[in-house]
């Protein structure tokens with residue numbers, strides 16, 4: 001599997017990055033996980049406008065799904081289009097939410113996307129075995145485990161500490177985990193993780209490598225987040241950047 005980070009900014013686009021979007025490829029199949037604000041630009045820069053075979057949206061917060069609305073134009077109105085409907089795996093309500101955010105007056109987007117509702121469990125997408133489970137965030141949100149060729153990549157999505165994430169991350173070769181908060185401040189409960197908490201989960205789950213993402217540039221500190229994570233996880237830790245690629 002190959003992971004390409006398209007966007008990794010937490011909560012809103014940062015000066016250096018779009019919001020969450022991760023392209024995972026295997027056997028020529030390309031799965032886009034999350035499609036946050038600004039990431040359609042990064043998709044063209046680091047992959048290609050039509051380099052997607054399926055989309056998985058972990059939840060329906062704007063910073064994880066808004067460019068799925070923008071992308072309607074790309075497929076519906078392309079000079080060589082329209083393009084056939086693209087599979088979208090997403091929480092309940094995604095068809096209505098994307099259609100409404102695209103336009104209040106133009107109705108369904110089901111000419112562009114074929115929607116599949118997510119629920120906890122395992123299923124195939126292309127060559128991947130995908131396992132999702134509901135994590136600890138204020139809306140219906142799924143952590144994701146991808147397996148292919150005996151290797152595993154786990155993505156936390158947005159979550160506070162929870163058992164579901166620990167189960168998903170068990171023994172993962174690569175653990176892409178959010179670290180939105182800093183430890184030293186009073187953080188709201190049941191929303192996000194700190195670098196220290198990401199490191200603790202990585203240690204308990206026995207992952208191979210920890211990638212930190214969803215940092216909020218305007219409110220956080222990369223150096224402190226990295227320090228926190230390395231204080232609780234002894235393995236390799238990296239903060240991801242747009243355009244970064246990882247072979248799993």
Ligand SMILES: [Zn+2]
Pocket residue numbers: 059061064137158
């Ligand atoms: Zn969220």
